[in-house]
Amino acid sequence: MIQDMTYAEVCEYVKNLNEPAYRAKQLFEACTLGKTLEEISNLPKIFKEKIENDYIKFEIVAHLVSKDETQKIAIKFEDGSIVESVLLKYKYGYTVCVSTQVGCRMGCKFCASTLNGLQRNLSAGEILSQVLFFNKYLGGTLKERKVTNVVLMGCGEPLDNYDNVAKFLRLVSAEEGLNISQRNISLSTCGIVPKIYQLADDGFSVTLTISLHAPNDELRKTIMPIANAYSIKEILSACDYYFDKTGRRIAFEYSLISGKNDDDKTIEQLASILKGRSCHVNLIPLNSVKEKQLLGATRKRAYQLAGKLEKLGISATVRRTMGEDIEGACGQLRNRVGAKND
């Protein structure tokens, strides 16, 4: 599909259609602006008819705005698959949180995205479409894009869809495209070890974020099935490799589940395994997911534990919860038309 293509690929594609070369530029720019086929006014009807079947089409089936201005969309592709994406407003700009798969097969006990398993992978262009939609919505132009940051923290496990995610990273950071620097992109993973090595070897330099949630394998296995495949030791070695290759500090996400992983001893163990690494811990009081029986720690407890980690020499912050009232917060995204909480 056209949105899956780099500029060079679009040029090749247009050439194969026996169309003049300047059409490639027009088409690529229209894509970058997030235009639908109907909205592209500088391409002749005949040309549009030729490319119609190669152009990704989608429908926004829900668009919710939270009290804190966080926005969530449910985006439906032509095969009926729905994923959610979130727009977060920060002082320095706008961040889009994209989904990388329809559903997820990782089975984490606390996460809504995995409730119905994995339906399918998203293509690079489908992941990109989520960013382009919000950029257009905010009035972004080719000279001035509005979206400044991207996080791969929506539905799905990015490293379980490696090839499409890698292509997406290339597209979204391409100079001719949205040109979002890899420094401003965070990829979050539950820890698929060989793919972390591959990411480093393929020359990417995005911020790597590991969903750790436990400082020992025994505890981790009770909440994250992936812990049966890869040990924390293996994950940390892969992180060291990534850091050596990229110089990028690793972030660790730690969702605080009341009575499970939020006691002093467990947090001390977390500090001891991370000690000496250039990293940062993001504490997230677990957000509620109706179908799950786990309870989040209070924010007060989260701040206490962040203080404790800092004392033990580990940089730590409590993640701001945004968009919880529209189920747009961490772990609340899923593949259905978004609901609004009462």
Ligand code: SAH
């Ligand atoms: N599959 C990737 C991307 C998801 S990112 C990953 O595992 O990293 C979403 C982040 O939110 C992950 O760190 C995830 O573990 C965390 N999360 C999932 N459910 C949550 C919940 N109910 N409350 C808080 N954080 C949650």
